Structures are given as structure tokens and as C-alpha cells.
Amino acid sequence: MTAKNLVRAITFLIFAAVTLTPLFYIKYGVYPYTLGKTPFFQAVAEIAFFLWLALILKEKKYRPAATPIFWGILAFLAALIMTAFLGVDSWRSFWSIQERAFGVVTFIHLGVLALIISSMF
Numbered sequence: 001m002t003a004k005n006l007v008r009a010i011t012f013l014i015f016a017a018v019t020l021t022p023l024f025y026i027k028y029g030v031y032p033y034t035l036g037k038t039p040f041f042q043a044v045a046e047i048a049f050f051l052w053l054a055l056i057l058k059e060k061k062y063r064p065a066a067t068p069i070f071w072g073i074l075a076f077l078a079a080l081i082m083t084a085f086l087g088v089d090s091w092r093s094f095w096s097i098q099e100r101a102f103g104v105v106t107f108i109h110l111g112v113l114a115l116i117i118s119s120m121f
Contacts, residue, residue: 006055007062007120013048014117017041031098038101045109052116064119073118077111080104 001009021044026036056063064070084093084104096103 001054003055003059006051006058010048010051010055010116010120013044013051014113017044017048017113020044031101034101035098038106042106042109045113048116049112052120056119062119064115067118069118070115073111073114077108080107 021037021041024037024040026032029035052062081104084090087093092103094104096106
């Protein structure tokens with residue numbers, strides 16, 4: 001896959017994550033409004049991340065620079081992971097509960113997506 005095609009695919013996935021995640025809905029489920037959106041968003045973010053890894057191996061200009069945004073995201077995720085380990089219930093801190101589905105794992109996916117956006121655009 002060429003670098004131009006990788007950029008197009010990553011751009012499409014970013015727009016899909018932003019526009020399609022709120023519209024994603026599973027009719028049959030315990031929490032149909034939240035539980036379906038989180039795995040969909042995480043899958044789109046992971047696919048974009050692996051395509052971005054292939055892109056930064058091909059093109060050096062898409063590698064993340066040491067900007068304040070980069071260091072801020074990294075510091076926030078490091079503090080979040082550390083507090084999850086040191087908390088009372090680290091399992092719930094990492095995965096959250098089904099009603100919310102917004103634990104540390106989802107924050108890591110959000111941070112990865114923010115890193116991709118900040119290094120590409």
C-alpha cells in the first residue's frame with residue numbers, strides 16, 4: 001500500500017470514528033446506547049493505529065514530533081494508568097462498567113487517536 005493510500009485510509013477512519021460512532025446502535029443488548037459504541041470506536045481506532053504505524057515506517061514526515069500536545073497526552077495517559085493501578089479496584093478502573101464502558105482502555109484509544117491526528121494534520 002502506498003503512502004498516499006494509507007493517508008486516505010487513515011483519514012477515512014478518523015472521520016468514521018467521529019461521525020459514525022454516535023450513530024452506531026445495537027438494538028438487542030443490555031445497554032444498547034453505550035455498549036455498542038465503545039467496541040466500534042476502539043476497533044476503528046486500532047485499525048487506524050496500525051495503518052498509521054505502517055505509514056510512519058514509510059514516510060518520516062508523519063512521525064510524531066515532541067510538541068506540547070504530544071507530551072500532554074503522554075503525561076495524561078501515564079497518570080491515568082498509574083492511578084488505575086494504585087486504585088481500589090484496578091479491574092474496574094481499566095475496563096469500567098457496562099453502563100459507562102469508558103475506562104482507561106478507552107482513554108488509551110482516545111489518546112492514540114489524538115496522537116494520530118496531531119501527527120498527520
